[in-house]
Amino acid sequence: MKKKYFKPNPNDPAPLTATATRLVRFEEVDPLGIVWHGRYPSYFEDARVRLFEKFDIAYLTLYGKGLVTPIKQLYVDYLLPLRFEDEVTIEALMHFSEAARINIEYIIRNAAGEVATTGYSVQMMMDRNDNMLITAPPFYQDFIEKWRNGGLA
Amino acid sequence: MKKKYFKPNPNDPAPLTATATRLVRFEEVDPLGIVWHGRYPSYFEDARVRLFEKFDIAYLTLYGKGLVTPIKQLYVDYLLPLRFEDEVTIEALMHFSEAARINIEYIIRNAAGEVATTGYSVQMMMDRNDNMLITAPPFYQDFIEKWRNGGLA
Amino acid sequence: MKKKYFKPNPNDPAPLTATATRLVRFEEVDPLGIVWHGRYPSYFEDARVRLFEKFDIAYLTLYGKGLVTPIKQLYVDYLLPLRFEDEVTIEALMHFSEAARINIEYIIRNAAGEVATTGYSVQMMMDRNDNMLITAPPFYQDFIEKWRNGGLA
Amino acid sequence: MKKKYFKPNPNDPAPLTATATRLVRFEEVDPLGIVWHGRYPSYFEDARVRLFEKFDIAYLTLYGKGLVTPIKQLYVDYLLPLRFEDEVTIEALMHFSEAARINIEYIIRNAAGEVATTGYSVQMMMDRNDNMLITAPPFYQDFIEKWRNGGLA
Numbered sequence: 001m002k003k004k005y006f007k008p009n010p011n012d013p014a015p016l017t018a019t020a021t022r023l024v025r026f027e028e029v030d031p032l033g034i035v036w037h038g039r040y041p042s043y044f045e046d047a048r049v050r051l052f053e054k055f056d057i058a059y060l061t062l063y064g065k066g067l068v069t070p071i072k073q074l075y076v077d078y079l080l081p082l083r084f085e086d087e088v089t090i091e092a093l094m095h096f097s098e099a100a101r102i103n104i105e106y107i108i109r110n111a112a113g114e115v116a117t118t119g120y121s122v123q124m125m126m127d128r129n130d131n132m133l134i135t136a137p138p139f140y141q142d143f144i145e146k147w148r149n150g151g152l153a
Numbered sequence: 154m155k156k157k158y159f160k161p162n163p164n165d166p167a168p169l170t171a172t173a174t175r176l177v178r179f180e181e182v183d184p185l186g187i188v189w190h191g192r193y194p195s196y197f198e199d200a201r202v203r204l205f206e207k208f209d210i211a212y213l214t215l216y217g218k219g220l221v222t223p224i225k226q227l228y229v230d231y232l233l234p235l236r237f238e239d240e241v242t243i244e245a246l247m248h249f250s251e252a253a254r255i256n257i258e259y260i261i262r263n264a265a266g267e268v269a270t271t272g273y274s275v276q277m278m279m280d281r282n283d284n285m286l287i288t289a290p291p292f293y294q295d296f297i298e299k300w301r302n303g304g305l306a
Numbered sequence: 307m308k309k310k311y312f313k314p315n316p317n318d319p320a321p322l323t324a325t326a327t328r329l330v331r332f333e334e335v336d337p338l339g340i341v342w343h344g345r346y347p348s349y350f351e352d353a354r355v356r357l358f359e360k361f362d363i364a365y366l367t368l369y370g371k372g373l374v375t376p377i378k379q380l381y382v383d384y385l386l387p388l389r390f391e392d393e394v395t396i397e398a399l400m401h402f403s404e405a406a407r408i409n410i411e412y413i414i415r416n417a418a419g420e421v422a423t424t425g426y427s428v429q430m431m432m433d434r435n436d437n438m439l440i441t442a443p444p445f446y447q448d449f450i451e452k453w454r455n456g457g458l459a
Numbered sequence: 460m461k462k463k464y465f466k467p468n469p470n471d472p473a474p475l476t477a478t479a480t481r482l483v484r485f486e487e488v489d490p491l492g493i494v495w496h497g498r499y500p501s502y503f504e505d506a507r508v509r510l511f512e513k514f515d516i517a518y519l520t521l522y523g524k525g526l527v528t529p530i531k532q533l534y535v536d537y538l539l540p541l542r543f544e545d546e547v548t549i550e551a552l553m554h555f556s557e558a559a560r561i562n563i564e565y566i567i568r569n570a571a572g573e574v575a576t577t578g579y580s581v582q583m584m585m586d587r588n589d590n591m592l593i594t595a596p597p598f599y600q601d602f603i604e605k606w607r608n609g610g611l612a
Binding site: 178238 | 485486501504505508518519543544
């Protein structure tokens with residue numbers, strides 16, 4: 001019974017996905033023996049960075065084209081704790097959107113495959129002079145079209 | 154036009170509040186020159202810890218009484234960026250609840266007094282054997298009663 | 307022309323070694339575009355943890371036998387900067403010692419194989435009541451003997 | 460019996476000093492209940508940043524004059540552990556040097572005034588194109604002269 005963070009339209013193409021793995025570090029664990037809640041944005045970012053690379057929209061690539069995509073919203077649901085040396089997988093699912101924003105859902109699973117954490121982030125688009133963009137730039141609209149037409153599957 | 158993260162009942166007592174200040178560190182700033190989005194849980198925690206101390210429900214105090222209050226939900230709205238050496242104030246507002254949970258709203262303001270970041274956290278109550286509590290323990294219900302009756306103002 | 311952090315005796319067995327790999331994260335990079343100097347203890351720890359596991363003296367294993375090994379000295383030489391997305395290897399070399407201490411040297415290499423960072427750590431031995439040990443406990447002396455006799459190679 | 464990290468010449472002026480205070484955060488404490496050893500570079504930096512501001516050689520000021528001063532060596536001696544909510548003071552002592560380098564010693568004291576941690580850092584001087592400087596730039600030599608002549612006391 002997973003929460004729906006984003007509500008797709010019936011004709012939207014499937015989310016783009018990528019997965020990262022990570023071993024819980026000693027330094028990430030708090031005095032109660034579990035990963036401190038504030039470390040999870042780092043876990044999410046590992047999968048987001050892999051996803052952006054996989055689909056050729058990495059931070060530096062976008063920056064080279066004049067586009068910056070700061071995070072405007074972040075949400076985390078903590079379901080099961082993670083502990084030292086736990087091997088986790090982090091899945092990022094980028095949901096389709098035609099707007100000048102990037103909507104990503106995250107699912108962290110522990111070594112037993114149980115869902116330990118879920119969440120989402122919303123990124124806006126800005127040019128390098130900190131102006132918010134109302135519509136995505138042309139090269140990104142091409143990316144959206146390709147996605148809609150199954151060219152990224 | 155501030156978002157309402159929690160919806161109070163008409164007769165609820167006012168939130169309990171506390172404020173922390175903090176100077177943005179070099180290490181917190183990313184290559185784009187702004188505080189990396191994943192540092193904000195630490196900012197929120199500074200104010201939450203002050204609030205819990207102020208009202209005598211500090212982590213160690215609760216732990217000594219057999220109560221652990223892990224964070225189950227965390228949300229952040231990024232409105233304005235923070236930069237190196239910015240002096241910020243972080244306000245924590247604990248909203249009234251009779252349930253076995255702790256609902257806190259956060260407001261970060263920059264040196265100019267502008268709201269830079271808002272968000273909230275939800276904490277559940279567990280005993281030290283990781284059993285979720287359905288109702289708050291007696292000492293905490295006393296705390297709630299005192300709050301309702303104006304004894305914490 | 308590598309620095310000698312530890313001076314072996316002529317008959318000491320070779321160091322025990324292990325290697326970890328790591329991809330530089332966005333959050334680790336400072337406004338100057340390089341990994342902030344204070345992140346390197348985390349890099350060193352990745353290789354130290356792998357080494358301790360490889361030779362069956364992991365933190366939790368030692369703790370289970372009543373032994374705690376806090377770090378008492380840490381040193382870092384910064385030779386070349388690391389940048390976002392750099393893929394690095396971290397080598398830990400545990401130097402032979404009969405004393406109640408653990409001496410480890412670290413070598414971080416960038417993707418081109420150049421030495422980017424070196425350093426060392428010294429750990430003391432304590433029991434779980436925070437008493438410093440003058441000599442290593444029996445099970446650890448067995449470990450030292452095995453090492454001396456080539457049983458760990 | 461404090462270690463001498465730097466050996467002054469007989470006629471050197473006294474070190475320049477500054478102090479920062481800090482409250483140990485929950486997130487900084489490891490599963491053993493003490494501040495994780497890798498957090499101390501952040502503690503040192505708090506005092507170093509205050510010192511640089513106090514004597515008008517802040518990072519951004521130097522950068523504006525074309526000077527970058529990356530850390531090339533860092534050393535830490537861990538004497539006593541720090542725990543959650545400990546209030547510590549961090550003293551930075553910049554030792555006199557005519558060379559194109561910045562030598563700083565650090566002393567962390569706990570609330571009881573006991574020395575908990577000491578260490579040092581060495582920074583080199585570079586221009587903004589990553590060229591190592593053999594001699595300090597003219598404005599910094601003026602700073603050294605002023606220091607030698609008692610103008611910074």
